[in-house]
Amino acid sequence: MRTRGGVCYPRVGGAGDVCFQKKRKKDFAGERCVCRKRNKISPETTTGRERASSSSSSTASVDLFDSLPDDLLILILSKLSSTANSPSDFISALITCKRLNGLALHSLVVSKASPKTFVLKAKNWSESAHRFLKLCADAGNVEACYTLGMIRFYCLQNRGSGASLMAKAAIGSHAPALYSLAVIQFNGSGGSKNDKDLRAGVALCARAAFLGHIDALRELGHCLQDGYGVRQNITEGRRFLVQANARELAAVLSSAAASGVPMRQLLTWTPLPHPHPHPHPQLGHLTGSGCPLLSDFGCNVPAPEVHPANRFLGEWFAARDGSPGPGLRLCSHVGCGRPETRRHEFRRCSVCGAVNYCSRACQALDWKLRHKAECAAVERWVDEEGDGADGDGPVNGGDDEMAEKKKKKKKKKKKKKTTITVTVTELENAGN
Structure with a gap:
């Protein structure tokens, strides 16, 4: 029997048959007839095997997951x-x-x-x-x-x-x-x-x-x-x-x-x-x-965890030979993955010019993790296509090393010129 809540009363018996008891009683004519009456079954009278079979049959017929809101x-x-x-x-x-x-x-x-x-x-x-x-x-x-x-x-x-x-x-x-x-x-x-x-x-x-x-x-x-x-x-x-x-x-x-x-x-x-x-x-x-x-504290700290979006960018362009397009470059920091959207958008290292970065933060991290062991001053020339013309200058905010060398040469020339002037004056005074 199924109630409104969807729960069935357990049936007794291996095959689910209802037990009946045959009783004989007399009819109006005084003859005996067979009467089929349902037996009342209590939990005390049912065996363990019967209760297990009844519970398994009820569980199979009802899915409790469906009753969850x-x-x-x-x-x-x-x-x-x-x-x-x-x-x-x-x-x-x-x-x-x-x-x-x-x-x-x-x-x-x-x-x-x-x-x-x-x-x-x-x-x-x-x-x-x-x-x-x-x-x-x-x-x-x-x-x-x-x-x-x-x-x-x-x-x-x-x-x-x-x-x-x-x-x-x-x-x-x-x-x-x-x-x-x-x-x-x-x-x-x-x-x-x-x-x-x-x-x-x-x-x-x-x-x-x-x-x-x-x-x-x-x-x-x-x-x-x-x-x-x-x-x-x-x-x-x-x-x-x-x-x-x-x-x-x-x-x-x-x-x-x-x-x-x-x-x-x-x-x-x-x-x-x-x-x-x-x-x-x-x-x-x-x-x-x-x-x-x-x-940077000088501590032996590991590299910071890369964000999933930046890791996706790195894998995306690595599968395309590491080039986002003709003449475009990727940020040299391995944990970034950002590409250029136009030529010479990112700035190069002010010392070697071999690496380029989308931001000063990427330059600082890459310097601490990798580039400080590789960076070396190199004589750089502007190519025919105007490489570096659209750059933003040094990433670390300092002057270019080539500019510093030119300044040093100018200072040396000024010193030499001053020395020559003094020498000529002394000669004139000595002649008078």
């Missing part, structure tokens, strides 16, 4: 998506059944998806992945807005849509999106050199730095040091650089403590083997191996 399932799926450590953690819920597939794509679920849910590989990019990111972005997920915006702006060359998605994420106080928009403003990406807006880039960088973005802190410090888009303030710029280093070291130490890495290996100070070959002209006394706090 949708609101409860959406809440559970929201918790799952917000704590997912990989895309497979969330996709496994999608392929479970048709009902979970529909509820897992609810706007309340995808709007809370964790950043690790959108860790995509460039080789696995497809229209379905594009639609999934678009669905999450439309639901208001700022991480999906930023990831899809970076892919559209740099990979798919859809500048307007990509910039609007990053702006949507920036409105939601997404620090990487604010910093990416600042880099676009500094370089005039997607437009001409005249489309640069240094003041807007500094404002976006300041907002991202306020939210604790380390690269934005470092970029803002260099801007203040060099007076790039803002009034020059060397002391304040140096303070931002030290704060960026402190935050970077704190992030490494916290992650090391969580993973169980010994602190002694990270806190052992190893001074830089050689000072920067091209220090800032006004801050030369602060560089060197004297204070680890002002030289």
Whole structure:
């Protein structure tokens, strides 16, 4: 028998037959007839095997999952998506059944998806992945807005849509999106050199730095040091650089403590083997191996974790022979992946000219991790196509080394000229 709640009373008997008891009674004519009456069965009279068979039959006939309300399932799926450590953690819920597939794509679920849910590989990019990111972005997920915006702006060359998605994420106080928009403003990406807006880039960088973005802190410090888009303030710029280093070291130490890495290996100070070959002209006394706090701490810290969007950009262009287009170059920092949108958009190293960077923050990180062991002064010439004509000068804010050599030669010439003048005067006096 089935009740209104959908629960069946258990049937007794292996085959589900109802037990009957035959009784004989007399009819009106005095003859005996057979009467079939249902026996009353109590739990005390049923055996264990009969109860097990009855419970298994009732469970097979009723699916308790169907009785769960949708609101409860959406809440559970929201918790799952917000704590997912990989895309497979969330996709496994999608392929479970048709009902979970529909509820897992609810706007309340995808709007809370964790950043690790959108860790995509460039080789696995497809229209379905594009639609999934678009669905999450439309639901208001700022991480999906930023990831899809970076892919559209740099990979798919859809500048307007990509910039609007990053702006949507920036409105939601997404620090990487604010910093990416600042880099676009500094370089005039997607437009001409005249489309640069240094003041807007500094404002976006300041907002991202306020939210604790380390690269934005470092970029803002260099801007203040060099007076790039803002009034020059060397002391304040140096303070931002030290704060960026402190935050970077704190992030490494916290992650090391969580993973169980010994602190002694990270806190052992190893001074830089050689000072920067091209220090800032006004801050030369602060560089060197004297204070680890002002030289990136000198600690053996690992490279910071690369954002999934930047890793996607690197894989995307690596699969295309590392060239975003004819005459275009990638940022030399391995953790960036940003390409040029026009020729000579990025600036080259002021010493060797062999590497180029989209920002001062990328230059500082690449110098600390790799380039300081490779950088060497090289005599550079401007090629026939005008290589370097659209550049923005040195990345680290200092003068070009070739310009310094010319200044030294001019000083030597002035000294020689003064010496000759004095000698002629002495000869005239001696003749008189």
